[in-house]
Amino acid sequence: MAPSLSDYKTGVHNDWCPGCGDFGILNAIQMSLAEMGVARHEAAIFSGIGCSGKTAHFVNVTGIHTLHGRVLPFAQGAALANPNMRIVAVGGDGDGLGIGAGHFVAAGRRNVNMAYIIFDNGVYGLTKGQASPTLKLGTKTKSLPSPNVNYNVNPVGLAVTSGFTFVARAYSYDVRQLKDIIKAAIAHEGLAFVDVLSPCPTYNDINTRDWYAGGGTGGGDGAERHSRIYRLEDEGYDPVVHFAGAGELNEKLGQALSRSLEWGERIPTGVFYHNETVTPYDGRIRDQIRNYAENPPALQAIESGGRATTDVSPMLDELAA
Amino acid sequence: MAGRVDVSWLVGGPQGSGVESAAGIFSGACASMGYHVFGKREFYSNIKGEHSYFVVRASSGEVRSNVSGADIMVAYDTETMLRHHADVRGGTIIYDSGMQKAMISDVATMDRDYAARLGAELAGAGRPEGVEGAVAAARGAGTAVHAVSFRAILSSLAEEAGNPRLRGMTRMFNVIGASLSMAALGIPEEATRAAIRRAFAAKPEVARLNEMAASRAYSAARSEVGRARATLAPRGGPREGTMLAQGYHGTAIGKIAAGCRFQSYYPITPASDESVYLESHVELGVAGSRPGSTLVVQCEDEISAIGMAIGSSIAGARSSTCTSGPGFSLMAECLGWAGINEVPLVITLYQRSGPATGLPTRHGQDDLLFAVHAGHGEFPRIVYASGDVEESFYDTARCFNYADVYQVPVIHMMDKYLASTILTCRRFEASRVSIDRGRLLTRRAGEGYRRFALGGDGISERARLGVEGAEFWCTGDEHDEAGHITEDPVVRAEMMRKRLSREGLALRAIPDAEQATLYGSGEIAIVSWGSTKGPILDALEEVRAGGGPEMRFVQVKMLHPFPASYVAHLLEGATTIVDVESNYTGQLGALFARSMGREPDHYILKYTGRAMTSTELAGALRRVAGGTAGRREVLTYGA
Numbered sequence: 001m002a003p004s005l006s007d008y009k010t011g012v013h014n015d016w017c018p019g020c021g022d023f024g025i026l027n028a029i030q031m032s033l034a035e036m037g038v039a040r041h042e043a044a045i046f047s048g049i050g051c052s053g054k055t056a057h058f059v060n061v062t063g064i065h066t067l068h069g070r071v072l073p074f075a076q077g078a079a080l081a082n083p084n085m086r087i088v089a090v091g092g093d094g095d096g097l098g099i100g101a102g103h104f105v106a107a108g109r110r111n112v113n114m115a116y117i118i119f120d121n122g123v124y125g126l127t128k129g130q131a132s133p134t135l136k137l138g139t140k141t142k143s144l145p146s147p148n149v150n151y152n153v154n155p156v157g158l159a160v161t162s163g164f165t166f167v168a169r170a171y172s173y174d175v176r177q178l179k180d181i182i183k184a185a186i187a188h189e190g191l192a193f194v195d196v197l198s199p200c201p202t203y204n205d206i207n208t209r210d211w212y213a214g215g216g217t218g219g220g221d222g223a224e225r226h227s228r229i230y231r232l233e234d235e236g237y238d239p240v241v242h243f244a245g246a247g248e249l250n251e252k253l254g255q256a257l258s259r260s261l262e263w264g265e266r267i268p269t270g271v272f273y274h275n276e277t278v279t280p281y282d283g284r285i286r287d288q289i290r291n292y293a294e295n296p297p298a299l300q301a302i303e304s305g306g307r308a309t310t311d312v313s314p315m316l317d318e319l320a321a
Numbered sequence: 322m323a324g325r326v327d328v329s330w331l332v333g334g335p336q337g338s339g340v341e342s343a344a345g346i347f348s349g350a351c352a353s354m355g356y357h358v359f360g361k362r363e364f365y366s367n368i369k370g371e372h373s374y375f376v377v378r379a380s381s382g383e384v385r386s387n388v389s390g391a392d393i394m395v396a397y398d399t400e401t402m403l404r405h406h407a408d409v410r411g412g413t414i415i416y417d418s419g420m421q422k423a424m425i426s427d428v429a430t431m432d433r434d435y436a437a438r439l440g441a442e443l444a445g446a447g448r449p450e451g452v453e454g455a456v457a458a459a460r461g462a463g464t465a466v467h468a469v470s471f472r473a474i475l476s477s478l479a480e481e482a483g484n485p486r487l488r489g490m491t492r493m494f495n496v497i498g499a500s501l502s503m504a505a506l507g508i509p510e511e512a513t514r515a516a517i518r519r520a521f522a523a524k525p526e527v528a529r530l531n532e533m534a535a536s537r538a539y540s541a542a543r544s545e546v547g548r549a550r551a552t553l554a555p556r557g558g559p560r561e562g563t564m565l566a567q568g569y570h571g572t573a574i575g576k577i578a579a580g581c582r583f584q585s586y587y588p589i590t591p592a593s594d595e596s597v598y599l600e601s602h603v604e605l606g607v608a609g610s611r612p613g614s615t616l617v618v619q620c621e622d623e624i625s626a627i628g629m630a631i632g633s634s635i636a637g638a639r640s641s642t643c644t645s646g647p648g649f650s651l652m653a654e655c656l657g658w659a660g661i662n663e664v665p666l667v668i669t670l671y672q673r674s675g676p677a678t679g680l681p682t683r684h685g686q687d688d689l690l691f692a693v694h695a696g697h698g699e700f701p702r703i704v705y706a707s708g709d710v711e712e713s714f715y716d717t718a719r720c721f722n723y724a725d726v727y728q729v730p731v732i733h734m735m736d737k738y739l740a741s742t743i744l745t746c747r748r749f750e751a752s753r754v755s756i757d758r759g760r761l762l763t764r765r766a767g768e769g770y771r772r773f774a775l776g777g778d779g780i781s782e783r784a785r786l787g788v789e790g791a792e793f794w795c796t797g798d799e800h801d802e803a804g805h806i807t808e809d810p811v812v813r814a815e816m817m818r819k820r821l822s823r824e825g826l827a828l829r830a831i832p833d834a835e836q837a838t839l840y841g842s843g844e845i846a847i848v849s850w851g852s853t854k855g856p857i858l859d860a861l862e863e864v865r866a867g868g869g870p871e872m873r874f875v876q877v878k879m880l881h882p883f884p885a886s887y888v889a890h891l892l893e894g895a896t897t898i899v900d901v902e903s904n905y906t907g908q909l910g911a912l913f914a915r916s917m918g919r920e921p922d923h924y925i926l927k928y929t930g931r932a933m934t935s936t937e938l939a940g941a942l943r944r945v946a947g948g949t950a951g952r953r954e955v956l957t958y959g960a
Contacts (some may be wrong), residue, residue, distance in 0.1 A: 041789040045633075049797075057794060057805050062786060065796035065806075066628070073625040077632025078642070078786060080616060081583050085636070085786050106621035145478050204620050266625025283404060288603050289614040298637035299787060301610040303756035308718070310613060311579045311606035312751045318565040319746055321352035 010060045016051055021172035021198030021209070022119050026058055026308045028172075028179040029088065029117070036183055038086050039253070046075035048091030049098065050126055053118035055090045063131040069100030072116065079114045082298040084202065084283050086186060087114040094124045094132035097153045106289075107191060108162025112281045115192045116186040118155060119172075121200040122207055129203030145201045156260035158255055160273050163281075166192035167239075167256060167273040172199070173209060173228050175267065184271065190280040197229075197267070198230040217265060232259065232270035239310075244277035326356075326381040326505065328551045331391035331408060331563075332498060333401030333571065333816060335430070336367050339495030342520055344375035344743060346499050349516035350508055351379040352565040353555035353746050359384040359855070361740040363930065364682040369423065371430050372400045374960075376481070377743070378587030379553055383853030385709065389936035389958045392551040393506065395498040397471060399423040399452060400431055404960050407454040411463040413549035415501050415542075416452075418468035419496065424451035430674060433473055433713045443956055467505075467546045471497050474537045482533060483808070495533045500535035503540035505549035510535070512555075519865050535728075539781025562748045566567040566738040569751075569838040571710040572669050573598040575717025576641060577605060581667070582634035583640040584727055585618040585626040590682055591740035592645045592671040623648035627655040627668070634664050635795065637763070637785025639721055643669040646688050647678065647738075653695045660694070662774070662795040663736075663820065664723035665731075665759070667717070667906040672736040674930045683930030684737040686851055688904040690911065692732045701823040704881035704919070706734035708838075710855030715741065716878070716893045717753040719835060726759035727785055727823050734880070736903075738852045738932040765790045771802040778826060779819045824882040836877075839891045843871040846895035847948060848888070848921065850877045850909050852932065859935035867943065868937075870946050877909065899923045907953075924953045931959035 006048035008030040016022050033043055040061045040229040047056040049068035056063030066074040075089040096104055096118050107116070122135040129143025133153040140147040159167045170178040178196060199209045208215070214225035232239070235257070241252050256273040285292045303309055330347055334340045341362060341736060344418075348358045360377030376391060378384050392674045394409045396416040403425060406414060425431065425440050440450045448454035458465050477489035491526040496517065505512045505943050514532045521528035564570075576584065586596040596617055605613040616633075620626040626642045628755060634640040644652065649670055659666050674685030692704045703723050707713035713735060720731045754942050762770075762784040772793035774781040782803075784791035794804030801807045828836075840858060847857055865871060875891045877884070892898065900910040900921035907924040914920045925941045926934050937958045944950035 010805075030842035039788055039789070040792055044786055045537065054806070057796070060792070062792045063630075063794045063796075065794070065798065067654055067797055070624060070628045070655065073620070073628025074632040074635075077583070077585065077618075077629030077634075078636040079631070079632075081636035081638040081640070082786055102621050106625065161342075161885055173542075257688060278734065285616065290604070291612060292614065292616070295611055295613065297582035297614070297616050297633060297640075298787075300580075300613045300638070301580050301607060302582070302639065303758070304609055306755050306757060307756040308578050308580060308606040308751055308756050309610060310578055310580060310751070311608060312574050312749070314606070315574050315577065316564060316748055316751075319566050319570065320748070321349075321559040321563040321565045321803070 002037055002300055003034060005030060007040065008033050008060050008185055010058055014058055014226045015054070017202045019198070019201040020051070022055070024172035024175045025117065025119055025196050025198060026055055028175050028182050029055070030059055031179045032182040032186060033059070036186065038138065042084065043080065046071050046078065046087060046089045048095035050092035050095050052090055052092045052095070052146045060062065069094065069095050069098070069103065071197035072100060075114060076107060076112045080281070081296060083113060083293065083296050089114060090198060091118060091156065092132070093118055093122065093134040095118040095182060097133040097155060097158070098192045098195065101153070106159065108159060108164045111165055111190045111282045112317045113161055115182070115188070115194065116183070116283050117182065117194045117196060119198045120195050121198045121204055123200050123203040125200055125203055133271040136316065139206055141203060142205045152181040154260050156272050157257050158261065159193040160256045164193045165275045165278050166271070166279040169195045169197065171197045171212065171269055172185060174177045174229070174269070175210070175230070176279065181228070181271065189276055190278060199211050212267070222290070228265060228267045229269055230266055232272065237270070239272055242274035243279055323759045324949070326553065327378065327384070328380070328393065328553055329376060329378045329388055329391040329607070330502065331374060331376045333372060333396060333405060334398045334495060335369065336364055336371045336373040337369035339492065340375055340397070343495040343499040344377055345449060346496065346513065346516045347503060348377050348378065348565060348743050350503060350512045350679040351553065351799045352563065353513055353515060353559050354508070354553070355558055355560050355597065356553065357378060357382065357384045358565065358743065358745045360385060360743045361387055361738060364932065372404065372503065374401060374405065379418045381556070383679060384859070386859045386935045387932070389934040391794050392503055392891040393549050395502040399493040399803040400428045402433070403428065405456050406459040407462070409459065409464050410552060410913055411595050412465070413505060414459055414464055414466045415469055415498070415505065415546060416466070417471040419472055420452050420471065421468060422452070458917055465550060469501055469545050474534065474541050475887050478534050478537045481537070482806035487530070492532060495532045501542045501546060501756050506549060507552040507554055509555055510539045511680070512771065520716045536941055557853065563745050564746055564748050566710055567594070568710055568742045569595040569598060569651050571707070571713030572643070572717050572735060574749060575631040575714040576750045577602065579718040579721040580639045580756055581615065581641045581721060582613065582638045583616050583630035585620050585631065585642050587620050587626050587648055588959055589648050590725050591643045591673060591737040592643045592648070592669070595643045595669065617956060623651040626656060627853045631659050634666050635786060637761070640727070641667040643671065645671050645673050646675045649691070649695065657696035657698055657799045659698055659730040660696065660702060661797060661820070663728040663903060665728055667720045667724055667733055669733045669735060671740050672734065674928070678823045680930040682737070684903060684932045685928065685930060686736055687852070687908070688851070689734065689880060691907040692734060693912065695722050699817070701727070701729045701822060702881065703729055703731045703827060703879065704734060705731060705879055706851040707739070707880070708851060708876055709750070710739060710742065710744060714749040718756070719871060722757045723827065723831065725761065726757055727827050728759065728780055735853055736852050746853040751843050760889040761785060762788055762791055764788065771799060772804050773813055773816065773819070774800045775802060775819055778820045828882045831879065833884070833887045835890060837876065838876045839878065840874040841871055844894065845870060845872040845899060846892050846897065847872060847899045847901050848877060848913060849874070849875045849901040850880060853903065854935040856935045856938050857901060860939035863935055863939040864942050864946070869943055871943065880912065882936055883912055885916040889917060897922050897945065899925060899942070901925045901938070923950050925956065926953060929957055929959065934958050
């Protein structure tokens, strides 16, 4: 019997604040796995530390709740040891773009076959609202004693320039679009990144649900409001690299970067960049290890009846005196 | 040790000039003749130009360490001549006559403090502060010193080959120097040429030219050097089942045999050689199965290296990382994660001298207490140390078994001294490697699988990723039996007991013979760990041969949990306890004191970044036996 949505939910109490954007992301992940029919034992959620880190406990597949900033190394190790698993890594923007930023860039260069979702709210929630890497310079949320003195990281732009081969942005209150993007990210051959704008109702009183919905645009309440969020696809934007020629590649990277800089009145969502012409890391491994896909590290036979079965005599012969 | 042939050979030159190849050729020839070989390399943290040297000891009996001094030295650069002429007392020096006029001030690479000390020494004896002074000093000490024009050998080679460009091929000075010294030692020319062919097997043309150079050097040695005072006469050929191994081969091939299939690392001296070896042997033959492979991933930092290895271990592969002190410092937080989540993992720790960057290419055993305590909070671990390269092969397999059976991280302590040795040892026997994966679950579980189920002996079934019906959770937070976060005080206490009781379990179940080894007997007992084993065993022989007392030596292999009762048993009847280790504070001594309730009586320590020689260690042990040793005996030999 095909699994249903409820099969992907655990009974673990969810202690996120009422109104948290993260609920939308959690639902979208569960719906994606259910709709894709991914068997529970064939998927694993890896998470970092922070509110988003608890996601691993709420999805009823194997969940590995790692350390602050380290979700990508753990997840890549698992994905490389058993490429048959569907690995989804999740974490906050402080986790992935502050303490874990080095791993973010290195992961892009590797392009391991998995998906990475950042719950992007601009604040460190569990430590009571300090500015996180995506909060804009000069922004003063209610939990900050003075305006943010650091320039913000551009998650989509950083992903595009680091080598991620599927880069998207979504909004946690548009669960339908979010779910479609997560499904595409999971299906993507290579490393996919989804930056999900997820309002923190407790500590970020600037980038609120109301703000994304158009609060503050048009100078007053009422009819003049318009949502700040728009979909790239509605403007005929084509993120796909079709031929891998240098000209096309530069054009696609350039347009993704350029769109990633839009903020304020108009905030794009959707797929910014999609390139399957780049060989994923497991393909690169197959150049060295011919049967990597059929016999990956985690599934290899290494003993028989408790005796080691690997033949080391070629190595020992090389060293014979 | 009457009748024993024992020759120490020293070669030095600028980093990048082929010092290591020269040592490989010498060692290879000696091993092929049937000698035991033990050599170590000293080098600066530098790519090209700084002083690097190799001391190789070839002997008719087993050798496990270097002695102080050398019987023969070949110097093809000024710094080697200046630094090491005094190491060869009464032996033979062969040097390139091209450097005859060079002064200390011409050697830009020499540490200023060293140059000042050397200059003062030569000037104090009324000698010129340069090569001529060094030559005079050496002759004054009874050393036979031979100047040979290396350039002239190149010229005759160029003439023979009909290629004038060879006159400028100074990069062959290493092979010319090695060959001159090998000729002087009486090593047959064919043995030298065979070793050259083997050293340059991948480059036949280079091998051919170097063989020709060797031949010219042999003729020059006949007319200009003659026989050295020490000789290495032909023996019966290579001993059966002997390998000529480098220090990292033990853990690298040990990992392959033990079924380690994933290694992640970040480049660091002296640990990277192991990973690079694995990278060059990725595809593996496996009896009764399709070919296997080791996936080696070079990471962005050591945090990623250990994180990936943990991820891979959770997926079910035997997984490992290999690092040195600075990298291990970065791994500390992840180590705790592996501890609280009961993840099997082997961290091979090739120590060097710290703290911080310390002496990045020099030896030290300063990380024992750090390995025992690394990471915040309390969690189980095993810290295990190998005493030599051959041991390290079998120990590597043990470490993986301990990790799997007890579901703990295992830190396998190695060091720079072990990493940069070249030595003859018995061929590793893979048939002696057993594999125990413990309670690893690879097939569908019954209902209600819980990764951290309480009860029994505290070790619960560990499903790998992808097993239907055995989904699980892990978290760095305290967790319940399913692996979900909890802050419940009762569960917390139960989980702490579940994890920490494992150390006692390991201590009881791991055979005594794997925890510590006893050598010899006597009322004076040495306790030590790791690579001091070789110098200690050789020093004990030397003390005995010189009419000193028999002493016993307890080599502690399992450092944590500490096998206190077994070590106490091995020390029964000992009146004097001597702690020997390469650090300042006596770290094993501290573990010993807290576990045994008694401090060692003496500490023999060395922290110059150079490994102990058996000679200086024997000297300190004689002082202990003679009642003249202080509480701390500090050793300093070596440049």
